[in-house]
Amino acid sequence: MGRHGWKSGAGRWRLTALLGVGVAALALILTVITTLPEGKGDTTGTTRDGDKVHGTPEVPGKTGPDVGWGFTHTRYSADQGEDGATKKVESLLSDKKRSVPQNQHIMGWGAGNPEPVKGRYDFSELDSRIDFIRRTDGTPVITLCCSPDWMKGGKPGADNTDWSKGALETAPEPEHYKDFAKLAGTIARRYPDVKHFIVWNEFKGFWSNEKGRWDYEGYTELYNLVYKELKKVDKDIMVGGPYLVMDSVDPRDTEESSDTLKGPWGRVDQRIIDAFDYWNKNKAGADFVVVDGSSYTRDDDMIPDEFGATDKFTAVSRWVRKQTGGLPLWWAEYYVEPGDSNDDRDGWAERHRVAVQASGMIAMAKGGVSSGFYWNPQNRGRACAGCLWSSTQLGDGGRELPMLELVERFGDAFSPGTRFQRVSVAADDRPNVKVLADGEDLLVVNTLDRTISAKVDGKRFDMAGYEVKWLRR
Template identity: 70%
Template sequence: MGRHGWDSGARRWRFTALIGVGIAAIALVLTMCATLPDGNGSGNHRDGTTTDGDKVHGTPVPPRAAPQPELGWGFTHTQYSADEGDADAMRRAEDTLSARSLPQIQHIMGWGAENPEPSPGRYQFDELDSRVDLIRRTGGTPVITLCCAPDWMKGGKAGADNTDWSRRSLETAPGPEHYEDFAKLAGTVAKRYPDVRHFIVWNEFKGFFDDDRGRWNYEGYTHLYNLVYAELKKVDKEILVGGPYLVMDSHEPRDTTYASALKGPWGSVDQRVLDAYTYWNKNKKGADFVVVDGASYTRDDELLPDEFRATDKLTAVSEWISDRSGGLPVWWAEYYVEPGDDDDDRDGWSEPHRTAVHAAGLMAMARGGASTAFYWNPQKRGAGQCAGCLWRPTQRADGGGALPMMKLLSRFAKEFPPGTRYDETVRGAADDVPHLRVLADDETVLVVNTLDRPVKAEADGKSLDMKGYEVKWLAR
């Protein structure tokens, strides 16, 4: 779909200077030794790969208890994160992340990670290691998304220097003849990071659309999913696995081409997506949670009836999945409430406006029964605006500090963790209902002003003076 910038899969190049002829000579000797035919092949190859990909990396965090399928509210690492940049800024970013431990997603290829298996049986995990280490240091719950696939699994060339980072390549699924190879790669990743107990299989059905039949190839995805599920459970039966990570696309209400019964003033979810979910749900080998993805706006970027009421779609989808999941927790791997421009940037709103609509989106998912959701962190680097970023870019000397979206996400995670029982009786005064969004439990009330001007309002029996787009937390 390109929602989050397909080029963000490009490798984060690191440049290392060799100092002195002596160091260069030693490096050359070591490289030659590692590639001798009579070697055991476990060392680094001249292309930077290794054969011991399943060797446990670093110091895994011992589990405090059995993994739970409901994780709460977190975020996804993208092309740039807090594991590179100015040393002081990185420390500040880690302090920001450590202040409130959140679940954190990292993909195995792209979005900050290099090709994990450039050639069959030869692995390259340096950048994935770096991200897992960051999550460990900040006390987050690590989640790995098993996407994308090495080139040789999808018709491309093998070799670390042959990775094609184009959008077309990154969004290509492994060929059916390589489904088992991809499942084995998933098992290798699970063995390397034994403290990662939550895995999502693939991303947005990338490469699984059947153009000839005009529908999703849900049979192919489900076959791949079942192989990966079995492989991960073989590594550790306590590993939790979920899918199908479908994009819940919707069309405006008057478009009946792919209309479905899952609809509202915000539009109608594409029936082909619901068909794909139904097949996977019936034919999956097993699942510990159900993963979806989507935006409050339509495929044509329409926010209907407006940007706040459009988030009701997130409630409707969550309820629809909950009704069919057999009791499995509902996860949103990605959610979007602000349409992107031609470059997929979302910087048209002020930060208060953006924060208010995202708060409404979080409230909508929670109200629909979702227990886990991940904010797609559009982290950038260098100077300039970083709209919607969670922290100031760590490439800047003054970077690392929390931004408004991080403050919202952390507070929401603290106040409304998994298992929260929401109080549906809390409402604003009758005159205030049209321009307030309210979510409450026994201890806290969250109120959002959906207008870009100050208002006097009442919620939970309290009189409020609210600024335009203000997000206000009330203790009960």
């Protein structure tokens, strides 16, 4: 669930060989670079009132707490690869009926260390992703995770970044919370068209072995500093958290599990609920709420089956919205297939995978979710289970795959604010189909691996095994 992110490319600071420059002169240049005032180490972009602004967006960023249904960029994405393939994806996304929300982390998952040394910035890879989102007319979202090494006890410098698990799984040390908030503000000023920011990812590094629970006090302190800093940059910026993983266990497992947030699909870990409650009561503010998680249990059990397990999304979503007084709810990641958070799949056919994903999205929508981000498992090979497009690292890549069609069409049909309507389903079809409808669109999912004749919304029609069917009402 975002735990296996990795950076793409080196993103390191380098000095080009300077012909004719003596040792003393070179030393002077190095001294100037390393002592530039904060915010002046990166010389790309234009200058406005002393703040670095990357690019000149033609239109302002979308405001409001909801952005709709989109996806998150991961290590290999379409901002890099074969020219023909990347152009295909750009055209694909630009030709969509709506602006597709696209989320990018500031470090990892395709972005290098943004501040290798305090006050010195390297936004080259983050720039590349934001530029791609702009070229494809997407709504940009930035996740403020993870943090430079020097903020968490490591050595400064891009060359010292440890891109093993520790680089993305370690939180800033408390004495550097303000430094991280300052970095968040610098990023917000650099991309003035980005109006939506998520604070951190899955409480990474905030587990306390000593207490045997999440360090929700530490996360909330970091969140509040970032929230205030972003609002100082622009009061219209939308900020959300806490991006907790809503882990669940077998419904018969009562140890450290909830007695209230439960269902046939399982029980949510009580320690997660405790962390959420603390953040919710002590946050400086929030424009939207962020969670993530899987329909299956921590032991990869899908209860009662892969389709029935998605009911968890409805139950958790309703609970979160009730706790926050109805704040807009985002799922930053959502998983329905064991292994899909690290691409270690069990061999589902793509039609099966798409059908269960559609069931999960229906369940979230029924729970009042307004925005969700599909974690795109893009890789460099030909086989890529669940990818949105074929790999742009290949000359013939960049082709639209079924999952992108689902995400795009779902977002177009059921945008934020959609009023869902009841749908009549024949009694003998109710166990076999999942449905969602508004006044214009009807989505029907066959949960069986065989052809059925279904009667939905007063109409009878045939559906192939695991078919996802869209109808106009």
